Amino acid sequence: MKRTVLLLVCIVSLCSMLASAQGDRNKQLERVQSAAEVLDEIMSAPDSGVPAEIMESAKCVAVVPSMLKGGFVVGGSYGKGIASCRTEKGWSAPAFFRVVGGSFGFQIGGQAVDLVMLIMNERGMKNLLSSKFKLGADASVAAGPVGRLAEGSTDWKLRAQVLTYSRARGAFAGVTLNGAVIHQDRDDTYAFYGKVIPYRTILTGGVEVPDDAHSYVNALARYSPVRPQPSAATPAPAQQSQSGQ
16 A cells, blocks of 8 residues: 555656646747747838848847846846757757846846847857856847848947847847846756756757757858868879879
């Protein structure tokens, strides 16, 4: 009798754990879908989205749906998001991260905003792959220009490692987010993939994109397609030695 009761307790406990794990994964799936929707809405906004030239130049793209910010004059922030980087095969599987701290500048009260971060060069990408970095310290950050074209702004080409944008109450604009710390969310990674996978492994294409994560990856491919790398030129044949002539 005791063994039967113990077995039933174990079964109930196991079922509870499995249900909890599935519930956690569903939360991550909702975030993946929300990130895809943010990209679609921002890129389809007439004359107020991320310039196509900038989007197509980004090495990595990170989206935080509904990031919380607040405070009086100097504010803090907290949010969870997903990131993906270009690889030879296409955009990588989503990597889950948290962003904590930082200031949006002058503000009163609090609100939720959608945050988009574009990593623009190899150095910025290297910082992102480190699993933890601080905007404004480890990587230079600047408010990204908006509009269909970026011809009037060249700073992003010259020095910005990370360009940041935010959207609140329908308004979309570049925003400076200095001091924020970004690091891998190991708990969310485990909930989504069933194990903790190193940040670098995911973002460099070491993990296949799950079927239910294609909404985000496909959104990236629509607005920033990964073009095939040119094959190496065939080496010219070696010149015949003239020695012995």
